[in-house]
Amino acid sequence: MAPLKKSGGFELDCPCMSVSEAGTLKPRSFAFPLSWVILATCSLNQWALDFSGNLERILDSIRIAKEKGATLRVGPELEITGYGCFDHFLEGDTYLHSWEMIASILSSPETDDILLDIGMPVMHKTVKYNCRIVVLNRKILLIRPKMFLANDGNYRELRYFTPWVKERQVENYYLPRMIQEITGQKTVPFGDAVISAKDTCVGCETCEELFTPQSPHIGMGLDGVEIFTNSSGSHHELRKLNTRIDLIKEATQKLGGVYLYANQQGCDGDRLYYDGCALIAVNGQIVAQGSQFSLQDVEVVTATIDIEDVRAFRARTASRGIQASKSEAYTRIEADIALSRPSLDADIRIAPDAPRPATYHTPEEEIALGPACWMWDYLRRSKTGGFFLPLSGGIDSCATATIVASMCRLVVRAAEEGNQQVILDARRIANQGEDYIPKDPREFANHLFHTCYMGTENSSQETRDRAKKLAEVIGSYHTDLNMDAVVSSIHTLFSYITGKTPKYKVHGGSQTENLALQNIQARLRMVLAYLFAQLLPWCRDKPGSLLVLGSANVDESLRGYLTKYDCSSADINPIGAISKTDLKRFIAYAEKAFDMPILADFLNATPTAELEPITADYVQSDEVDMGMTYNELSIFGRLRKVSQCGPFSMFSKLVHEWGGTLTPTEVAAKVKRFFFYYSINRHKLTTLTPSYHAESYSPDDNRFDLRPFLYNAAWTWQFKRIDRAAEALEANDKKKQ
Known part of the structure; x- marks a missing residue:
């Protein structure tokens, strides 16, 4: 090319070259190379x-992404509606309002010059789909329906949606008139396609599609897609993040590529807590990670990526090229945007984000953070004035109270960081003025957290003292009462009506009498809890009422070791899906992390319901009452739910696992005892307090655990089969001796 004159020449349209003062060509001095993208x-x-609130948070995330220089923004699954709408996804209103929100987004200048991947439900040819809406410059480029739906555990997507089964096929979708008027489009592509930008190619996945064996990203990657988005509604379970991160890394470990993972965060209306932790991975390595537990409503994670790294990574493996050459092509939807935009003003020293180790919380930290965030969302969105907890002096109610303390610590920290939404919610809940900012967790707890020790003649001074000291350390508004007069009045009423006076077992009564007398106390505590929850704010000149907290752990629920409609019956239960073993570890952690030495006293105490009289030779013990230990219950629970074992297969596994210390007959007795009590108490689980879902063997009825509640508790054939196997094994052992 001939040298160009400073005047009278022609305009050079080349992003890599410029014209010098002398009129000659020279390379542009870009801060970002052309292959770098944010x-x-x-x-x-x-x-x-919450359509209006959800819209506001989506627009906030787009604004933040653009401020950080991003040219592609990915949001969570079904972010327009919220993931947990359940049967509302069957209603036409949900689809109408979703399009109204998309209309608002398309009308906003915030959506200009950035490729957007937005989640919402869409009805196509009268079939409902879980979709991604890909938007650029006030136009819809593609509606991509989810192909593999989550339909196990907590998820019932096949109840609401249909999977898109036409691989690599696209149809015309006729847009609603309100959208046509904004975009000028009558139809848009609907189906399994990818987005072709000027400099790279983008493909969409949705949540379950990452977890399924034949993930779409494999085919897309072989067809040249370099950036994969995954929009998720993935809930928290203890120790689950490791699995999720491993899958995200593996998605591009062999394939190569950039993987963007977005997730719902918070309690969106049910037992689940979606734990965020947005991630960006490149070629199997994490380069950016968001927080897993946060009180922020909007968190945007960005990374600077060099697309050439993906191309170089893929070029290293010849077999990948052979497979890619045979790959069936996807329909490519043209996007008039280059995701790599060189900036003349940026610092030349800025480099792509380097790989970094993934961040994980210990299970103890997860218990401290997850339920606390869930409770804060529930409290602020239910418009109530705080919590009420029957504080027994035992480790379960202690753990629940400590989680409330953790919530207060998180609120104070968020307020210190200037989180205005948290400050506004804290002012309303604490019933304080416009200048109030929570600065001390104990002071804040005193506004919203109410505890009560409900003692009887069967209660010990030790549990009463522990409850009082814990309340003082946390800062709760604490009350202490003896309910003997209330209990006695019920005894008197029964004796007056029937002429019979029941006795405790230690006083010569039968098992039936003993159980009934215990249950009277437990159920009266529930009645008193709701009375105090409604009237204590009134006593303190505060508006509203309190949410009653339950404190039955997952093992007790599984065994049915609780009274139906006792003080385990409540509004919500933060520990209802956490094992006693994990709760003890959490208390040991919190003792030091929260500087609460009183928690050591709870760890060393024998678990007891304190519903029977204490004598010189008898103190009630939970594990003795249950006939099994909490550790054994955790094992039974995982085998029953996670490993899907019936009585015989559970025995078959445990006879090997416990064979070193127990005979086959002893193992058989433990398994049969568990299934007997599980069966006769299963009906109690139909009335369990809604609990934070944290454990893979939660017995939460009709939600996570779909099993009947009326059993033949004799398990006639199954138990006989166990007995025959145990006898055969012991006979074989005798022969070897």
Whole structure:
């Protein structure tokens, strides 16, 4: 090319070259090479059917992404509606309002010059789909329906949606008139396609599609897609994040590519807590990670990526090229945007984000953070004035109270960081003025947390003292009462009506009498708990009422070791899906992490319901009452639910696992005892307090655990089969001796 003159020449249209003062060509001095892109993914605290609030949070995330220089923004699954709408996904209103929100997004200048991946339900040809809406410059480029639906555990997507089964096929979708008027489009592509930008190619996955064996990203990657988005509604379980991160890394470990993971965050209306932790991975390595537990409603994670790294990574493996050459092509939807935008003003020393180790919380930290965030969302969105907890002096109610303390610590920390939404919610809940900012967890707890020790003649001074000291350390508004007069009046009423006076077992009564007398106390505590929850704010000149907290752990629920409609019956239960073993570890952690030495006293105490009289030779013990230890219950629970074992297969596994210390007959007795009590108490689980879901063997009825509640508790054939196997094994052992 001939040298260009400073005047009278022609305009050079080349992003890599410029014209010098002398009129000659020279390379542009870009801060970012042409292969560098800034990508954004996010965690949003969406709320089911909160369309206006969800829209505001989506627009906030787009604004933040653009401020950080991102040219692609990915949001969580079904972010327009919130993931947990359940049967509301069957209602036409949900789809109408979703399009109204998309209309608002398309009308906003915030959506200009950035590629957006947005989640919402869409009805196509009268079939309902879980979709991604890909938007650029006030146009819809593609509606991509989910192909593999989550339909196990907590998920019932096949109840609401249909999977898209036409691989690599696209149809015309006729847009609603309100959208046509904004975009000028009558139809848009609907189906399994990818987005072709000027400089790279982008493909969408949705949540379960990462977890399924034949993930779409495999085919897309072989067809040249370099950036994969995954929009998720993935809930928290203890120790689950490791699995999720491993899958995200593996998605591009062999394939190569950039993987952007977005997730819902917070309690969007049910038992689940979506734990955020947005991630960006490149070629199997994490380069950016968001927080897993946060009180922020909007969190945007960005990373600077060099797309050439993906191309170089893929070029190293010849077999990948052979497979890619045979790959069936996807329909490519053209996007008039280059995701790599060189900036003349940026610092030349800025480099792509380097790989970094993934961040994990210990299970103890997860218990401290997850239920606390869930409770804060529930409290602020239910418009109530705080919590009420029957504080027994035992480790379960202690753990619940400590989680409330953790919540207060998180609120104070968020307020210190200037989180205005948290400050506004804290002012309303604490019933304080416009200048109030929570600065001390104990002071804040005193506004909203109410505890009560409900003692009887069967209660010990030790548990009463522990409850009082714990309340003082946490800062709760604590009350202490003896309910003997209330219990006695019920005894008197029964004796007056029937002429019979029941006795405790230690006083010569039968098992039936003993159990009934215990249950009277437990059920009266529930009645008193709701009375105090409604009237204590009134006593303190505060508006509203309190949410009653339950404190039955997952092992007790599984065994049915609780009284139906006792003080385990409550509004919500933060520990209802956490094992006693994990709760003890959490208390040991919190003793030091929260500087609460009183917690050591709870760890060393023998678990007891304190519903029977204490004598010189008898103190009630939970594990003795249950006929099994809490550790054994955890094992039974995982085998029953996770490993899907019936009585015989559970025996078959445990006879090997416990064979070193127990005979086959002893193992058989333990298994049969568990299934007997599980069966006769299964009906109690139909009335369990809604609990924070944290454990893979939660017995939560009709939600996570779909099993009947009326059993033949004799398990006639199954138990005989166990007995025959145990006898045969012991006979064989005798022969070897």
